[in-house]
Each structure stands twice: as structure tokens, then as C-alpha cells.
Amino acid sequence: MANTILGRTGNIMDVRLDGAAAIHKPEEVEAFGWTTLTLTGGTDLAANETALLVTNDSTTKHLHITQMYIYSDVPSAFDFHCPVYGTFTGTAVTGVALNRSSTTIAPATAYADETGSALANIFATLYSNETAGDQHAVKLNLDGMLILGFHNSAAIAIVANPALVNAAIVGYFHTNHK
Secondary structure, three states: OEEEEEOOOOOEEEEEOOOOEEEEOHHHHOEEEEEOOOEEEOOOEOOOEEEEEEEEOOOOEEEEEEEEEEEEOOOOEEEEEOOOOOOOOOEEOOOEEOOOOOOOOOOEEEEEEEOOOOOOOEEEEEEOOOEOOEOOOEEEEEEEEEEEOOOOEEEEEEOOOOOEEEEEEEEEEEEOOO
């Protein structure tokens, strides 16, 4: 029998009865990244649409979002939000395992140019800082604090009508703790 200590970023330390300790980092095994191909405004993505959405489909693990990123070629506000679960549509995106020696498949559904969700539960609005010829991306570091249970989603929407957009969401799965 071991006592388990769970750190705020998902690290686990097991302390056995004999006093030995072992540290486990679940993100090393089950970390994934989801990214869009370049989306083009007017064709793929219009103003006030979701560039990328990721939904946790696991009933046994939480998805801890560590980072959300978006680039646009036009100045804009970006709404980082958690839409209510529903029928999502768009271009399917497959999660890429960050542990390249792993064959684990992400228990998640993701869509680029997602059009089935409504803006809901906005937890951050950030603004890009474009200047002529010098575009800048917006990155939101969450350090695993955005935790998605079964059928919870995280998404990034763009307010302006862009010509080009790229977006990414990175996170890791961890066994539910009650």
C-alpha cells in the first residue's frame, strides 16, 4: 500500500510503507498536441469562429491543458473558452503524441474551423499585437490548470476576419482523482 501525493501540475509521488519514493510524470506518457493546418479567412474561418476545439472523450482521465496558442495575420481579439458539449463540426484534427516512443492514441476529439459550438464560458480574451509586416502570435500558458473532464472542451475563437490563422492546444491526460 502506498500513499500518493498529487502535485498541482499532475506530478505524482508515491511513498511506500518502506519509505521509498518514486515520482511519476503522466505528461511524459500521455501528452498530446493538436494543431490546425493554416486556415484561410473567408474560405475556412470567418470572424467570430472557433479556430480549434479539443474535447476530452475519456471517462477515466482528465485532460489537463498546458498551453493554447494562436496566430493571425490581422490584429484581433482571441477568446479562449470552454463551450458546452454538443454536436461539433469542422475539420477533424488528430492529437500527436509528444512522447514519440508511445503508441498511445489521445482519447479526445478535435476540430479545426469548428462551427458547431457557441462562445461560452470565456475564461480569457487576449489581443494580438500586429504591426505592419510584424505579426505576433498569442500564447496562453495554463500549466495544466485548465482541467477537462469527460465531454468538456477547450477552444480558441478569433474575433476579426483573418486571412491566415494557425492554432494549437497542448495537454496531458491524467487519471481522475476524487
